[in-house]
Amino acid sequence: MSFTVINTFTLLDPAGAEEFEARFLTHVEWMRAQPGFLAHQAVRSADRPEVYVNLGWWERPEDFQQVLASATFQEHAEEFHKIVSVEADPSMGIARFDGAAGEPGDVLFVDFFTVEGNPEAFIGAFRAHAGAAAGIDGFVAADLAKSLFARPGGFTALTRWRDAEAALAATALPEYAALAALAEVRTVPAAHIAGNRAEPAPAGA
Structure with missing residues (x-):
């Protein structure tokens, strides 16, 4: 990644x-x-x-x-x-999930997670939740990154949705409850300013 x-x-x-x-x-x-x-x-x-x-x-x-x-x-x-x-x-970068192509009116969220327990268990729970969320109409993309040293136990997720209703539906999934049980989370609803998410890094990079 x-x-x-x-x-x-x-x-x-x-x-x-x-x-x-x-x-x-x-x-x-x-x-x-x-x-x-x-x-x-x-x-x-x-x-x-x-x-x-x-x-x-x-x-x-x-x-x-x-x-x-x-x-x-x-x-x-x-x-x-x-x-x-x-x-x-x-x-x-730890994980990424691709849904529909991004559009200018998409809704974005940045989630700052702090994990005190097993980080691998958290990563597995995030993958499970993102995989389930990808089945919701309105899911666009999700990326998860792990802090290298500035935030011990810190992870940051960027998620993109067609609308706020789709994002809210994702938090009602049982997989989200399992994810939230493993970490403290601060969610930042956000507006697009510039750019777009990355394409995957070339093989071997």
Whole structure:
């Protein structure tokens, strides 16, 4: 699975959304041209509009580290830190489920899980729930990534749906109850800002 960088941006001034989004879109245009970059999905929290989350997918950690060390990235980062606080969570992709093709009006959710018990049991429960959710009319996609070191026991899931009703139906499944019993979860309903989910990493990457 692909290396996944999960960044949470919080506006220092809630009135600075337009400036941040303009700078961010310029930044990701540059990022898309870098070796090893696969894709990204940026969203804005519906409950806390000063908060943005971006998932960036890379072929290898080394590709991202090389970009991180570049002068251009450092210049962009310096500008970002003037308008947002940044929480970085380097992660590794664990599972992905594909349904219908994404559309502009889709509903997105970011779930931040914290697992205190067996992570393999949680991953199995997530796979079972996502597999069951994929049978719901309105399911589009689901991705799960495991935090490498920033959040011990931390997992992040990005799910995409045609509408909120389909997402709500997924939480009524017995598989969701089994999943929720294994972890604390913070759910962020979100609006699409830019990008789309990653294609699978090339074989051997």
